[in-house]
């Protein structure tokens with residue numbers, strides 16, 4: 001049975017104290033309300049990570065992650081943060097390949113392949129994001145795009161490495177727009193992703209890979225999305241900034 005995960009991506013929001021308050025609320029709600037085996041992951045800005053990891057100690061259903069990591073182990077890269085640093089403060093996950101990183105920071109599949117290698121080497125679990133733009137969907141290129149993101153970004157990994165990954169399908173047109181993919185659209189792509197994983201790594205690996213949906217996911221639409229056979233949870237932006245909404249989405253798997 002593959003792991004069900006609901007991950008919050010705070011993006012560039014919340015100062016230090018705001019982040020700590022929100023996380024404390026999340027922990028308390030998860031402790032009291034989560035009855036299943038699902039995992040809540042909070043991916044915060046770097047400045048919060050150490051404190052959040054300390055607060056999460058002893059709460060096995062809550063983990064902490066970063067939103068990016070550099071591809072190099074260390075060195076003269078002013079302003080950057082390495083995977084080893086992230087690991088050293090107690091984070092377990094790192095989002096890689098988010099469409100905002102691809103769009104605004106020029107991250108391409110080749111760079112993301114390197115970032116994935118470095119993250120894995122340092123014991124972080126990448127939440128690897130893929131997804132097409134509206135233009136690509138309208139041109140009926142979405143399956144090709146998603147396949148190339150997988151092939152060029154993560155299919156160089158061996159099986160032992162690949163099983164550390166979580167995949168997140170985030171159609172760019174659904175991120176922060178209020179327009180979510182229909183459950184049918186999302187399920188179609190998730191099934192496609194799982195089929196590609198099966199073709200590369202075999203059925204057993206594919207069956208055990210957690211594939212998240214992201215893009216305008218909220219407590220209202222999450223139940224229908226998460227009921228789909230190949231959707232194993234969500235990567236949540238806006239709704240993860242409200243403790244009640246985020247935990248209500250985590251609770252879908254109760």
Ligand SMILES: O=C(CO)COP(=O)(O)O
Pocket residue numbers: 009098170174175176177178214215216217235236237238239
């Ligand atoms: O980008 C996302 C999560 O990584 C999704 O953001 P929204 O939930 O705000 O659409």
